[in-house]
Amino acid sequence: METKIIKLNIHKPDPQKIDFAAKILRSGGLVAFPTETVYGLGANALDAQAVRKIFKAKKRPLDNPMIVHIAEVEEVKKLTLEVPEKASKLMKKFWPGPLTLVLRKSKIVPDEVTANLPTVAIRMPSHPVARALLKRANIPIAAPSANLAGKPSTTSQEHVIDDLKGKVDLILASGKTDIGLESTVIDLTSKTPILLRPGGVTLEELKEILGKVKVHPIVKAEKKFGGEVKSPGMKYRHYAPNARVIVVEGEGKKVQKKIQELANHYKKMGEKVGILTTNKKNNYSANITTFLGNTPEKIAHNLFEILREMDKQKVDTIIAEGVETKKLGLAIMNRLKKAASEVIKA
Ligand code: TXA
Numbered sequence: 001m002e003t004k005i006i007k008l009n010i011h012k013p014d015p016q017k018i019d020f021a022a023k024i025l026r027s028g029g030l031v032a033f034p035t036e037t038v039y040g041l042g043a044n045a046l047d048a049q050a051v052r053k054i055f056k057a058k059k060r061p062l063d064n065p066m067i068v069h070i071a072e073v074e075e076v077k078k079l080t081l082e083v084p085e086k087a088s089k090l091m092k093k094f095w096p097g098p099l100t101l102v103l104r105k106s107k108i109v110p111d112e113v114t115a116n117l118p119t120v121a122i123r124m125p126s127h128p129v130a131r132a133l134l135k136r137a138n139i140p141i142a143a144p145s146a147n148l149a150g151k152p153s154t155t156s157q158e159h160v161i162d163d164l165k166g167k168v169d170l171i172l173a174s175g176k177t178d179i180g181l182e183s184t185v186i187d188l189t190s191k192t193p194i195l196l197r198p199g200g201v202t203l204e205e206l207k208e209i210l211g212k213v214k215v216h217p218i219v220k221a222e223k224k225f226g227g228e229v230k231s232p233g234m235k236y237r238h239y240a241p242n243a244r245v246i247v248v249e250g251e252g253k254k255v256q257k258k259i260q261e262l263a264n265h266y267k268k269m270g271e272k273v274g275i276l277t278t279n280k281k282n283n284y285s286a287n288i289t290t291f292l293g294n295t296p297e298k299i300a301h302n303l304f305e306i307l308r309e310m311d312k313q314k315v316d317t318i319i320a321e322g323v324e325t326k327k328l329g330l331a332i333m334n335r336l337k338k339a340a341s342e343v344i345k346a
């Protein structure tokens with residue numbers, strides 16, 4: 001399939017180009033587009049056949065449900081059976097933005113979107129291109145992250161092109177995404193809301209509005225596989241580069257010592273070793289040492305791109321410093337641990 005690639009100005013997306021993309025979506029095609037979190041691969045959420053094409057293009061397991069993106073709050077009513085007060089409060093505070101709400105679904109949502117679950121995940125993105133596209137298409141758009149299944153999510157057009165060129169109708173390109181990690185997912189269908197995936201809206205911020213919030217064990221990646229699978233997408237190893245990823249947690253100096261030991265070990269075995277650090281001034285010796293950033297925001301913004309870059313450099317083993325799990329740090333550690341085959345305490 002031929003994939004068209006159209007560049008768009010983030011702040012002033014050309015209405016004609018948006019119109020072209022909206023028409024493709026309305027006629028059952030696939031369009032990759034930027035959001036403030038990561039790029040999404042969109043299809044008409046009310047068209048089961050269009051949604052099936054997403055699974056095919058991404059090689060996504062059929063039992064992994066997708067997020068439905070909307071432009072107006074009123075659309076939530078059509079997609080759900082009920083809108084609890086807690087949901088309304090969250091929408092008011094955090095939409096448009098990086099928060100996805102899981103609610104009980106209405107009949108109009110095809111089972112393909114929700115992988116046969118009785119619930120649907122909904123989000124209103126804030127990215128100007130995503131908003132313009134949603135408004136123009138005037139349909140809810142089902143969109144998982146625009147990466148091949150099992151790969152890190154895409155945070156720039158180059159990543160989308162690498163993964164999906166030839167597999168989708170159109171890629172809307174407007175540079176790097178802002179946040180760099182996927183949205184926060186919260187389940188509002190039980191009495192106490194459950195955080196299913198940490199992201200741009202932090203647990204601390206959610207608690208301010210909701211009071212009590214349960215944190216699903218998967219968030220801390222304590223149970224990688226198995227356990228109660230509340231969100232089917234949880235059971236897959238995600239965000240994984242080709243390289244082996246090891247995360248080292250603990251106190252600063254001990255972490256650095258352990259990482260260097262591990263790096264020496266794998267180098268001795270003839271491997272190419274990459275270290276990910278949050279200290280600009282460090283004394284690591286490895287094939288590649290990459291500075292992730294010195295604030296959680298910068299680390300989140302850079303992480304997936306750096307993981308992809310390590311693959312391009314054919315690194316065999318990536319060893320990463322853990323970060324504090326406060327605020328956005330919880331999401332960063334969640335993604336690092338999901339990419340990792342080993343988490344070591346120094
Ligand atoms: O930031 C984002 O959320 C991006 C952009 C494109 O919006 N999208 C994204 O989609 O990350 P995806 O498909 O890669 O991740 C969706 C997550 C998965 O973990 C999935 O299992 C969960 O949301 N999910 C979707 N529907 C669900 C449902 N009904 N119940 C529980 N979890 C659900």
Ligand code: MG
Pocket residue numbers: 144145153
């Ligand atoms: Mg994804």
